[in-house]
Amino acid sequence: MTQSAADAASGRAVRAADRAHLANVETQILELERSLSSLKEEKEAIRDRLAIYTYPVLTLPNEIVSQIFVHFLPAFPHYPPPIGLLSPYLLCQICQKWRDIALATPALWSVISLSFHKAGRVPQKLHYLQTSIERSGSCRLSLKLATRLDDSYLAELVHMVIDHFRRVEYLDLSHWPAFGFPTDAELSLPFLRGLKLGDYFNAPVTRIMAPVLQQVVLQDFGGLDNSFFPWSQLTAITVEWIRLDGYSYLINQLVNVVYCNLGLCATDQLSLQDVTLSHLETFILRIFLGNHLPPGSGIMATLTLPALRRLQITETLLAGEDDPVNSIASLVTRSGCNLRELSIPDASTAHERYRDTFPSTSITSEALDSDIIVPFLMEWEDEDEESSDSDDEFDADSED
Structure with a gap:
């Protein structure tokens, strides 16, 4: 057999093999298409079931x-x-x-x-x-x-x-x-x-008619009086900065207060009046920015607090007293209160003396957790x- 005849025979064999393989591929494609069609039908059925599911x-x-x-x-x-x-x-x-x-x-x-x-x-x-x-x-x-x-x-x-x-x-x-409160009418x-309220409220402003107001926070007490607030109805108050003369006025107005937190700024010595706050349970009295009260101010001796349960006070406030422990003990005895927590953040007197004097009272240097007592009064960053x-x-x- 010549070379050309051999090449022709080989070509025919390759084409015959390709035709057979093509038939197999087409058969596989049909089978896969039938499987794909079945899967598509199954997919649609699943979608239909999911569509009606809620x-x-x-x-x-x-x-x-x-x-x-x-x-x-x-x-x-x-x-x-x-x-x-x-x-x-x-x-x-x-x-x-x-x-x-x-x-x-x-x-x-x-x-x-x-x-x-x-x-x-x-x-x-x-x-x-x-x-x-x-x-x-x-x-x-x-x-x-x-x-x-x-x-x-x-x-x-x-x-x-x-x-x-x-x-x-x-x-x-x-x-x-x-804040620009109007000044020509009651609100x-x-x-x-x-x-x-912020620091603005030093000058007289519009009278606020708020018959159910109970909780107030002031950055600065600048001589506000009953023409602005009905102090007597308040049950909770915080004043970040208050002069001693402002304190002298305010403390006498808070006849229904249960929680009171005041930051005092020293002024000239005043003659403070005796005051009884029958409902006050938590009293926090601070010195503002390291100020000192005038010697002998006697601020503790003017207070009678029958319901007092929690007291936070700095010894700086008691600088004019002979003995800070005795000053607090006199307050408790005079008031007949059941003091449960006493916080003295700047105590120079040993805590043992306080514990000996108040054996049933929790003594601490940590500030009272006022946020739990009155959540609205919590500080806000x-x-x-x-x-x-x-x-x-x-x-x-x-x-x-």
């Missing part, structure tokens, strides 16, 4: 989901952030149904904390505040507002807040030094229970959320 949580009545949402927020007096974790807007990002429920739950939007530290962001924050107030419906409002801007940027904000005073239950302006806050949240993030999360 997750149990989505079968809950809207009213129940709404109550669950309310408990998602941090417990008062902690405030939810305007965006991010623990924000009510987070609940709007799960699904459309939950978004609708969240937006229709007034209590989610009635506790509002905002800082206004950058002028360029004031309009966005105002929009957020206005939207939240509208969504809160008729709920009582708790507002915590802070700013370092001057009044020229905040006139609209002040009016917005004042317009809703009749619904405010707790109002924290402790980091708003110069009615019929549901106000707690109020914190002014957290500037602008440092961590961009304008775009705030706008995106606070869209209607």
Whole structure:
């Protein structure tokens, strides 16, 4: 057989083998296509079953989901952030149904904390505040507002807040030094229970009509009197800075106070009057920024506190007394109280002397945990959320 005949025979054999292999490949393809078709049918059947399945949580009545949402927020007096974790807007990002429920739950939007530290962001924050107030419906409002801007940027904000005073239950302006209360009319806050004010309130301002107000925090007591506050109805008060003459006036007005925390600033010696506070259980008396009372002020000797249970006092306050331990013992004996906790942060006298004198009393150098006693009076760090949240993030999360 010639070479050319051999090559032709070899070619025919290769083509015959390819035709046989092609037939096998086509057979496999048909089998795979039938398997794929079967799998597609199975996939659609599974999708159909899933489509008609309802997750149990989505079968809950809207009213129940709404109550669950309310408990998602941090417990008062902690405030939810305007965006991010623990924000009510987070609940709007799960699904459309939950978004609708969240937006229709007034209590989610009635506790509002905002800082206004950058002028360029004031309009966005105002929009957020206005939207939240509208969504809160008729709920009582708790507002915590802070700013370092001057009044020229905040006139609209002040009016917005004042317009809703009749619904405010707790109002924290402790980091708003110069909130612009109007001065030509009485302000009615019929549901106000707690109020914190900054440093502005030295001059007479509008009389606040707050028949249920019980808890007050002042940065500075600057001669405020009964024309501003109904002191006699308060049950808890903190004043960060108060002169001795202001103390002399104030302490006689607090006839129903249960918790009292005062930071004294020394002034000239005054003749203090005797005072009995029948309901006072927790009394914290501090010296402001290392001041000293005038010798012989006798501040402890003027007090009778029958209900006293917790006392925090500095020995600096007792500098004019012959013996700080005896001064406190005289207060306890005179009052007939059951003193359970005694805190003396700057004690130079050995604690053993206090323990010998008060064997059934817990003696400590640690400050009393006042946050547990009256949570609303807890100190608040002014957290500037602008440092961590961009304008775009705030706008995106606070869209209607």
